[in-house]
Amino acid sequence: MLNNVILMGRLTRDPELRYTQTGNVPVVTFTLAVERSYCGNGKERQTDFIDIVAWRHQAEFVSQWFTKGMMAIVVGNIQSRRWQDKNGNNRTSIEVVAENVQFGETKKSREQSSTYAGSRSAQPGIPDVGDADDFSEITDDGEVPF
Structure with a gap:
């Protein structure tokens, strides 16, 4: 049998680090917002x-380096857990137990996307290249530039 999952999404909140009561083993929990790959015609992705x-x-590692809004790649397996709430009702939780968590974007791209988020010309996935004054005309003098 096989139980592997690979997810890429953004953290919805800062990771919450705790320690077990016996052995003081660190455990962190967080929620990842992951877009579905399929969306119907004219509809937004869920x-x-x-x-x-x-x-x-x-x-x-996650507690030290990840914060709300960061893109993360999580490799792990799906696990279900049964428990009782404070009213004695049986509940089931489904979660991913991460074996490996990696950065989903570079620090530079993360900073650029947050810098351009307020720009009226910024579009998702397309960097803002600046004003036309920042560019100069290329002249063709027949020489190879390298």
Whole structure:
């Protein structure tokens, strides 16, 4: 049998680091907003909010380097957990137990996207290239430029 999952999305909140009562093992939880690959004609893509749990070194890594809004790539497996709420009702939680969490974008691209987010000319995925005054005309003198 096979239980592997690879997700890429943005953190909906800052990771929450805790430690187990016995052994003080670090565990971090966070939620990843992941867009579905399919959307109907004329409709917006739907987003799923996936609960992620990471343990030990991965937990410490995520807690130290990831914050709300950052793009993350999570590799892990799906796990279900049964529990009772405070009213005694049986509940089931589905979550991804992360084996590996990586950055989904570079620091530079993250800073550029937040810098251009307020720009009226910025479009998702297309960097703002500046004003026309920033460019100069290329002259063809027959010489190869390298």
